[in-house]
Structure formats: C-alpha cells, structure tokens
Amino acid sequence: MEGLFGILISGILTENFVLSKTFGICPFLGVSKKLSSSLGMGAAVIFVMLFATLLTHPIYTYLLVPNDAQYLKTIAFILIIALFVQLVEMFLKRFVPPLYKALGIYLPLITTNCAVLGVTVLNVDNEYSFAESICNALAGGIGFTLALLMFAGVRSRIDNDSVPESLRGVPITLIAASIVSLCFIGFSGI
DSSP: OHHHHHHHHIIIIITOTTTTSOOSHHHHHHHTTSHHHHHHHHHHHHHHHHHHHHHHHHHIIIIITTTTOGGGHHHHHHHHHHHHHHHHHHHHHHHOHHHHHHHGGGTGGGGGOHHHHHHHHHHHHTTOOHHHHHHHHHHHHHHHHHHHHHHHHHHHHHHHSOOOGGGTTHHHHHHHHHHHHHHHHGGGGO
16 A cells, blocks of 8 residues: 555656656646636546556556557557547536636647656556556646646736736746746655
8 A cells, every 4th residue: 555655646746747757748838827727627637547547557468468569559548548538528518618618729639648648658667557557647647737726826926927028928937837847846855
C-alpha cells in the first residue's frame, strides 16, 4: 500500500505531468482562462486517463506482449484514448452543453494530449502492475486538474492587475506558467 501512496503523491506533486514533465501544455494554457472550464477539462482528463489505463494495461500485457507486438503500443493506446474522448464529447454535448461549448476545440484535443498518452506509456515503461497503473492514472489526472485550477486562479489575478503593454497576453501567461512550474519542481526533493 505504501507503493500506491507514493505513486499517488508523486503523480500529483513531484511528477506532475504538466508542471514537472511539461506534458499537456496546450490544454493547460488554452483552457485555464476560466475556473469552470478548467474544472470540466480536468474531470474529462481524469475520466479518459482512468478508462484508457483500464484498457491499455490489459491489452498491452495480454495481447501485445504475448504476440511480440510491443511496437504497436503507441498506435493501440491512441486508438483507445480517441474512443474515450469521443464518449466524453458525446456525453458533454448531450448533457452539459455549456461546458461542451466552453471547452471548444480543446475537448477533441484530449486525444492528442500528451499527458493522457504519457500516463499510459509511462505505466508500461515503469512496469507498473494493474493497480499501480490505475493509481498513476488517477494521480496524473488529479495533478493535471490541480495544475489547471491553480493556473486559472493565477490567470484571473493577472487579468485584473495592470500588466505592462509589452507583456500582455501570451508573454505574461508563459511567465506565470513558468513560475507556477518552478513551485512544483520544488516538491521534487520530497
């Protein structure tokens, strides 16, 4: 159990996909303008990470490895992730239209979100058991959501403060993102 707790804490804090590994920067910068869209994107990513891991681990372990087809893992994993993103997109479009509109183009981009693909590949590369893989996926999703929510708060403060004209928009956003990232890198000594 100590191993699962360690995976959970490191996935959220010390090995945060967005702020330590720089996976998933596109939705991190694009969706973090509002707290509500950040929370919705975070929930969608957690869902996709968990269910993609639920399928990719057994497919890799019981289908690809026995048939000596490990080289197909990236293609197989992307197809599984795309399936779950489509399910999330259809659900949100039907039952939560405001969130669907708020996420916009970033929702289908979960398919190519390197944080989602990264968790499935890292589970295999780290030779995690099924339980450890699920724990890592959950931690990765929670860490991704935490980073989005924190950065949404930072961005709301930036929008309300006076920023020099030359730094408005993308420059101040990137500067703020790098400072938030430095804070999480500080957890790496834990």
